[in-house]
Amino acid sequence: MKIGSIIFASAALLAAPALAQQTTGTSAATPDGKDVNASTYGSGTVTPTSQEVTGGGAAGATDGTATSDSSAKFNDHMAMQRSTAEAQNDDARARSRTMTHTNRNGLVHSNSMSLYKEKGERPVVTHDNSVVTPGESGE
């Protein structure tokens, strides 16, 4: 009797649909090997019972300044994060920014960009964007 119940319960668990989980993320970084650099990243995950966002940034400068800021907020309906990193010296500047937001319907959207510019040169810009809508798999 008990064994039958266990088998039935196990079969029911196996037959149940897997919990939907939506995950995606982006990142952006300025070119390597420069005196100033900046990078950021972010990602978000939504499950039927929770939302999570995470992100960060890093910046470095030779003979200059570097700053990084990360913040996030959430409530019952959404979660969002924003990370920025900036570095500059007398010859160049580097910036990077990532924003990620989720909502309880299963949307996850992450967007990153970076910009590197030396004096007298054209800026080098990169973009990274990823969206997972309800019902899609992020990875």
Next chain:
Amino acid sequence: MSILFSLAIVAGSTAALPQQCLETTHHADGSVSQRWVERPGEGVGASASSSSGHRSSASSSVSVSSGSHGRSQSSASSNSDGHGRSVRVEQDSDGCRITIDERSPTGE
């Protein structure tokens, strides 16, 4: 070597306002500014900056989750030629927990 250093700190709770965090910013010119960050469960943040005569670096990170966990945390660090400090902030329904690790120029 002249080193300027500033670091924004999301600082701890107080007895009067146990559910809030205070953000204190030490500016490079020696000034300090403070502001209350948003209520726990709604927002958290951290930032760092540094400047020096040679190499500067800064990093920050944040992670929040809602739902059954109801917790959030963020951290920031800044260093410059071995000088610097790191700040870790964890925030949940019990309030704020702050860990500050400050290194001396000699690394002690």
